[in-house]
Amino acid sequence: MEDIKEKFWKRIVELRKAKWLSQEKLGFLSKIHRTYISEIERGEANVSLEHICKLAMALWVDLSKLFDSIWQI
Numbered sequence: 001m002e003d004i005k006e007k008f009w010k011r012i013v014e015l016r017k018a019k020w021l022s023q024e025k026l027g028f029l030s031k032i033h034r035t036y037i038s039e040i041e042r043g044e045a046n047v048s049l050e051h052i053c054k055l056a057m058a059l060w061v062d063l064s065k066l067f068d069s070i071w072q073i
Contacts, residue, residue, distance in 0.1 A: 007070040009043045015059045015066070016041075030058035 016026050023041065027034035032054055039045040040055075047055075056066045 004070060005043050005046070008047070008067075009041050011066060011069050012055060012059075013041050014069075015061060019059060021059075026055070026058055030054040 016023070021029070023037045024034045026032075027037045030037075030051075032051055036045060036051075040047055040051075052066070053063070056063050059066070
């Protein structure tokens with residue numbers, strides 16, 4: 001069973017790729033360093049609420065949409 005962090009990073013990757021964004025471009029749009037984006041997507045970072053909000057805004061999704069697949073059983 002996947003943990004919540006793994007589900008979260010998979011969702012970020014899914015949304016980023018659906019918008020045809022590179023990690024570098026997502027970093028620029030979210031004002032988060034691209035290496036930290038990489039750490040998030042590898043599940044190595046414990047993402048703060050501030051960064052989650054920045055990612056949602058950069059990906060043009062509501063927070064609820066960001067977490068849709070995480071809460072599904």
